[in-house]
Amino acid sequence: xxxxxxxxxxxxxxxxxSPDATGADLAADLGxxxxxxxxxxxxxxxxxxxxxxxxxxxxxxxxxxxSDAGLEVLRHSTxxxxxQAVLDLYPGxxxxxxxxxxxxxxxxxxxxxxxxxxxxxxxxxxxxxxxIVNRKQPFIRSEIDRTEADKLFAAxxxxxxxxxxxxxxxxxxxxxxxxxTYRNTDDFVDLCRGPHVPDTGYLAHFQxxxxxxxxxxxxxxxxxxxxxxxxxxxxxxxxxxxxxxLEEAAKRDHRKLATELDLLSFPSELGGGLAVWHPxxxxxxxxxxxYSRERHEEGGYQFVYTPHLANQRLFQTSGHLDFYADGxxxxxxxxxxxxxxxxxxxxxxxxxxxxxxxxxxELPLRLFELGTVYRYERSGTLHGLMRIRGFTQDxxxxxxxxxxxxxxxxxxxxxxLSVLRAFGFDDFTFHLSTKDPEKYxxxxxxxxxxxxxxxxxxxxxxxxxAVKEADAAFYGPKIDIDVKDAIGRSWQLSTIQCDxxxxxxxxxxxxxxxxxxxxxxxxxxxLFGSIERFFGVMVEHYGGAFPTWLSPVQVQVLGVxxxxxxxxxxxxxxxxxxxxxxxxxEADEPLGTRIRKGKLxxxxxxxxxxxADVEHDTxxxxxxxxxxxxxxxxxxxxxxxxxxxxxxxTGPNVQ
RNA sequence: GCCCGAGUAGCUCAACGGCUAGAGCACCGCUCUUGUAAAGCGGGGGUUGUGGGUUCGAUUCCCACCUCGGGCUCCA
Numbered sequence: 001x002x003x004x005x006x007x008x009x010x011x012x013x014x015x016x017x018s019p020d021a022t023g024a025d026l027a028a029d030l031g032x033x034x035x036x037x038x039x040x041x042x043x044x045x046x047x048x049x050x051x052x053x054x055x056x057x058x059x060x061x062x063x064x065x066x067s068d069a070g071l072e073v074l075r076h077s078t079x080x081x082x083x084q085a086v087l088d089l090y091p092g093x094x095x096x097x098x099x100x101x102x103x104x105x106x107x108x109x110x111x112x113x114x115x116x117x118x119x120x121x122x123x124x125x126x127x128x129x130x131x132i133v134n135r136k137q138p139f140i141r142s143e144i145d146r147t148e149a150d151k152l153f154a155a156x157x158x159x160x161x162x163x164x165x166x167x168x169x170x171x172x173x174x175x176x177x178x179x180x181t182y183r184n185t186d187d188f189v190d191l192c193r194g195p196h197v198p199d200t201g202y203l204a205h206f207q208x209x210x211x212x213x214x215x216x217x218x219x220x221x222x223x224x225x226x227x228x229x230x231x232x233x234x235x236x237x238x239x240x241x242x243x244x245x246l247e248e249a250a251k252r253d254h255r256k257l258a259t260e261l262d263l264l265s266f267p268s269e270l271g272g273g274l275a276v277w278h279p280x281x282x283x284x285x286x287x288x289x290x291y292s293r294e295r296h297e298e299g300g301y302q303f304v305y306t307p308h309l310a311n312q313r314l315f316q317t318s319g320h321l322d323f324y325a326d327g328x329x330x331x332x333x334x335x336x337x338x339x340x341x342x343x344x345x346x347x348x349x350x351x352x353x354x355x356x357x358x359x360x361x362e363l364p365l366r367l368f369e370l371g372t373v374y375r376y377e378r379s380g381t382l383h384g385l386m387r388i389r390g391f392t393q394d395x396x397x398x399x400x401x402x403x404x405x406x407x408x409x410x411x412x413x414x415x416x417l418s419v420l421r422a423f424g425f426d427d428f429t430f431h432l433s434t435k436d437p438e439k440y441x442x443x444x445x446x447x448x449x450x451x452x453x454x455x456x457x458x459x460x461x462x463x464x465x466a467v468k469e470a471d472a473a474f475y476g477p478k479i480d481i482d483v484k485d486a487i488g489r490s491w492q493l494s495t496i497q498c499d500x501x502x503x504x505x506x507x508x509x510x511x512x513x514x515x516x517x518x519x520x521x522x523x524x525x526x527l528f529g530s531i532e533r534f535f536g537v538m539v540e541h542y543g544g545a546f547p548t549w550l551s552p553v554q555v556q557v558l559g560v561x562x563x564x565x566x567x568x569x570x571x572x573x574x575x576x577x578x579x580x581x582x583x584x585x586e587a588d589e590p591l592g593t594r595i596r597k598g599k600l601x602x603x604x605x606x607x608x609x610x611x612a613d614v615e616h617d618t619x620x621x622x623x624x625x626x627x628x629x630x631x632x633x634x635x636x637x638x639x640x641x642x643x644x645x646x647x648x649x650t651g652p653n654v655q
Numbered sequence: 656g657c658c659c660g661a662g663u664a665g666c667u668c669a670a671c672g673g674c675u676a677g678a679g680c681a682c683c684g685c686u687c688u689u690g691u692a693a694a695g696c697g698g699g700g701g702u703u704g705u706g707g708g709u710u711c712g713a714u715u716c717c718c719a720c721c722u723c724g725g726g727c728u729c730c731a
Contacts, residue, residue, distance in 0.1 A: 116659060212726030213658025220728045224658050227726070255724095259666070268704075268722045324731055344731060378656050379722095381729065473731070497731095524731095561688045587688065596692035610690055620690065628691055 005053075007043070007060045023050040024198065027062055038062040039073050039202065040195040047073075049141055049195045065202075065234030075100035076171065077139065077196045078129075078203045078232040082107045084188040085128035086228070090115070095190075096158035096216060096225060099171045103242060104206075104231035108214055110158070110223065117211040117226050125228070126208045136201035137184040141194055149179050152189060158216065159191045167217050205239040206232035248487055254539040255384040261544050261552075261601065266384075273382040273389030275532065280552035283581075285535060287550050289370060291422065291648075292394055292528070299415055301368035301396060306348035308372060312338040317505050318347035327375050345371035346499075346524060349397040350506040353520070358510035363520065364400040364408050370531070371395045385536030392531045398523040399508070405450060405521055409496065410457040413479070416494050416527050417461075420483060423538060424547060424650035425493075427484035430458055430465035433472040440474050442500035450498040450521065451477045475501035485541040493534060497524040545602040545624060549645045555582040556598045557619070560610035562587040567614045571607065571634060578638050580645070595622065605641065 005017045007026065017025055023041030027034045027050065041048050043058040047069070054060060063070045079098035086109055087093055098107030111117075117125075144152070146163065153159035161167045163174065172192045174180075182196055183189040197203065207230060214227040233239040250256075258264050263281030270276065277285060296303070312331060315321040320328070320343060329341045342348065349367045358365070372392045381387055400408045417428065432454055435447050454477055458465045465479070472478055476498035482490045499522040502508075509517040528534035538546070548554055555575055557568040568584045575582035585594050591608065598606045608620040612631065621629045621637055 119660085210725055211659065214727045215657075218728070220657065224727075226658080229726080266723085272722065318731095320731070327730075346731090375730080378729065380656065380658095380727080382723090387730080475731090558691085559688095560690050563688080590687090590689050590694055591691060592689085593693055594689095594691095599692055606691080608691060612690090622691055630690085 005056045007054055007056075007058055010059075010061045017054070020053050022053055023048055023060070023062065026054065026060065030062075033064075034062055037064050039065060039070050039197045042069070047195045049139065050198050052141070052195075071232075071234065072100045073195060073197060074203065074234065075105040075232045077200070078206045078230060079105040079107045080139070080182065080184065080190055080192070080196065081129050081132050081200055081203055082125070082208070082228060082230060083109075083190060084132055084184055085125045087188065089125060089128055094156045094158060097162070097167075097169045097172060098190075099169075104209070104229060106214075106227050106229045108158075108216070108225040108227045110216075110225050117228060119211075122208045122211065122228070129206070129208075132184075133200045133203050136199045138199045139194070139196035140183045141196075142181050142183065144179050144181060146179065149181070149191070152181065153191060162191060203232065205234065205236050206230055207239065207243070245487065249489070249540075252487070252540045252543045253384075254386075254536040257539050257544040258385075263539070263552075264385075271389075272379055273377055273387070275385065275388065275390075281535070283552050284546060284550050285531060288423075288528070288531065288535065289394075292370070292419070295415070295419055295422075296368045296396070299366070301366040304349065304352055304367050304369050306342075306345060306352075306369060306371060308342055308374070309339050310342055310348065312340055314347050314351075315340055315343075318344070318350070318502060319505060320344060320347070327377070329374055329376050341374040342371075343373050343375045345369055345373065345393060345395045346397055346502060346522075347506075349395075350502055350508060350522075353397075353399050354506050354508050358399075358508075358520075360401060360510055360512045360518075363510060364398050364404055365520075366396060366398045368394075368396040385532040388530070388532050391533065393526055394528045394531060396525045396527075398525065399503075399510075399520040400523065401510070401512070401518065402446070402449065402521055405498075406453040406456055408523065409453050409479075410460050412496055412523065412525060413457045413461060413463075416481065416496070416525070419527055420481070420494065422648055422650075423534075424541060425483040425485075428463070429482040429484070429490060430463050431468050431471075431480045431482070432458065432465050433468045433478050433480065434470060435472055435477060436470040436474070438470075440472070441504070442476070446500055446521075447477065450500070454479050454496070454498070473497065475499045483537075485537065486543070489540075491537045493529050493537065494527050495525070495529070498522075499524055543602075546604075547648070547650045548604040548641065549648045551602075551604050552581065553583055553601065553603055554580050554641065554645070555605045555607060556585050556603055557582060557607045557609065558585050558591060558594050558598075559587045560591055560608060564609050564611075564614060568607075568609050571609065571619065574634065575638065578642060580638070580641060599624075605637075607637070 003019060005019065005021045007015050007017065009015055015026065015029065017029060023038065026041065027038040038050060040063045041050060041054070041060055042063060043054055043060045063073065065071065065074055076099065079100065083095045083098055087095065090111055092112035094110050096108040096110070098105060149163055162169050162172055163179065165173065175193055180193055181189050182192045182194055184200065209229045209231055212227045212229065213224045216222040216225050231242055233242060258281065261280060262278050264275050264277045266275050312321060324343060328343050332339045352367060353365060370392050372390065374390050377387055377389050398408060434451055440447065458479065478495055478497035480492055481494040482492045484490055503519050503522050509519055512518045557571045559565045559568040565584065565586055572582045572584045595606055602624065604624050606622040608622060613619050616631065618631045618633050619637060621632045
């Protein structure tokens with residue numbers, strides 16, 4: 001006879017349960033919300049289904065839908081329902097893997113006769129899933145042996161590959177040699193580690209999102225499977241909030257806004273991944289670049305210019321041709337050699353450092369260039385400004401003596417964050433990428449020194465960071481900086497990378513105080529990363545409503561009637577003479593219409609002038625996202641907007 | 656590059672294989688003269704992405720290419 005089971009709850013209290021008690025028994029015993037909503041139970045750190053027995057003496061906690069772990073279970077279980085629906089609706093279909101992912105889940109299928117899913121199919125599959133949910137089918141776990149598994153999945157070759165360990169799937173592959181399955185009906189069983197929700201009735205709040213192709217085992221040489229993505233949440237409210245967030249993101253899409261606000265375009269005549277900047281986009285870009293130059297000048301950088309083309313010998317020396325030839329535009333044969341468009345500015349900056357004798361007194365030597373580079377991105381990877389074939393890096397290369405490394409990185413970090421803040425980004429995430437023991441150049445000593453310098457800089461600034469082990473490039477460790485935008489999305493922008501390789505390849509050296517030649521360490525630093533991409537991120541961050549200092553047009557002045565136009569014109573002249581980008585809109589349409597058009601252009605200020613304003617030299621001020629103020633003296637307005645522009649206020653993010 | 660989907664006026668979208676390819680916004684002209692998010696009338700604007708094919712007839716069906724979108728792979 002087995003005896004009672006004692007478990008320890010998260011608050012430290014003990015609970016005595018009947019023999020062979022399960023998580024469900026515990027939940028029932030606790031009652032209330034626990035009995036109703038618990039999805040799984042964690043016992044001594046191991047996730048268990050609610051119907052699995054609890055080990056005696058274990059520390060247990062119930063997992064609810066609102067938690068990260070709960071959502072993961074919910075999404076994983078919903079993926080099973082998707083698989084059941086597809087296998088039911090498409091005879092001969094087979095399935096491979098279906099894990100939970102951020103915000104949802106997917107499942108990969110292989111349909112007979114190269115069939116594919118359409119959007120209409122998604123609706124049908126979704127209805128079938130809802131039927132399954134309504135049936136409240138239990139998830140029944142079994143441990144089986146390989147013979148049985150072979151029989152069970154005889155028609156499903158991808159599952160057999162997972163069983164063989166050829167395909168590594170952490171959600172379904174055998175763990176410690178134990179093969180587990182989850183069965184929902186006589187017909188549907190999936191290879192899976194679990195755990196799962198008690199029954200499909202827990203899975204009400206999901207939506208299938210899209211179909212996509214995906215290579216089996218992520219290998220582009222293997223079969224292309226049909227993937228269905230879905231999202232799933234604990235409540236209807238959460239699901240709707242997520243869908244609204246997606247709508248909000250779509251509204252801010254820089255490709256859409258760039259067209260609507262006439263910022264730039266991607267003419268197909270140019271070819272994929274190449275943009276032309278229209279006047280309104282170009283002025284914003286110019287302001288960004290001007291500000292960047294100003295800050296670099298203050299920061300002790302020296303400006304350089306280098307050409308777009310170089311002899312292939314340069315890229316052989318730098319190693320780019322060996323490692324990245326696939327990403328470079330094809331060579332051009334010239335009468336005196338073979339030339340390439342440059343994919344990077346660093347080799348040319350190394351030539352500048354290497355020209356003549358360098359003294360330790362010149363270090364740190366900071367070179368800066370807005371350098372345009374060209375990379376042959378594969379056609380399917382292009383994405384607006386975010387992934388583009390021709391772009392400009394705000395690229396700097398710093399040459400330092402080893403003993404200067406720590407201080408230089410620390411001040412570099414200050415510099416980068418300060419510039420990012422000026423553009424309205426103040427929520428950062430940092431990643432420190434360390435040596436890949438399989439792939440690196442340079443001594444352990446120098447790697448440690450550089451990694452310590454990077455880590456020290458982060459810690460000196462009191463910044464939280466995550467370490468990405470073995471994620472560094474072969475030439476040195478790095479810090480990557482992500483920013484969060486106004487709707488909480490992360491974008492990787494800046495990077496600070498140590499490089500022990502290029503100084504070697506280019507045989508760079510300086511003469512130190514001891515009279516000996518020493519090798520400098522090189523730092524690569526991109527702040528915006530790519531001007532194009534940073535601009536795209538800014539458009540999405542502000543939803544096209546640029547802060548006043550960056551707005552293509554800062555003020556429009558509207559007369560109430562046509563006979564106020566000349567007064568409006570005079571105000572515009574006064575604004576322009578104060579360095580403000582202003583324009584007059586003639587009164588050939590009703591005032592409301594003209595205001596509406598200005599609002600759609602997301603202008604920071606619209607001024608309206610009528611009889612009283614002509615008399616008193618005032619204007620009605622209609623600010624973006626604020627209330628209309630009447631009878632504001634023009635001098636006051638000029639002073640106010642001038643101050644706002646001067647301090648580069650990013651202000652509330654108003655739409 | 657691979658899978659799926661889409662390309663019609665500057666933009667957003669209509670048009671069973673069949674009459675001169677339509678509408679709103681935008682643009683141009685005229686009228687209206689307006690106090691804070693859409694006044695009225697008229698006009699111009701298209702080789703339906705490009706090239707082939709099927710057909711009496713193609714925006715519509717088929718093929719190739721180009722560009723775009725969603726993914727996969729890749730991203731110095």
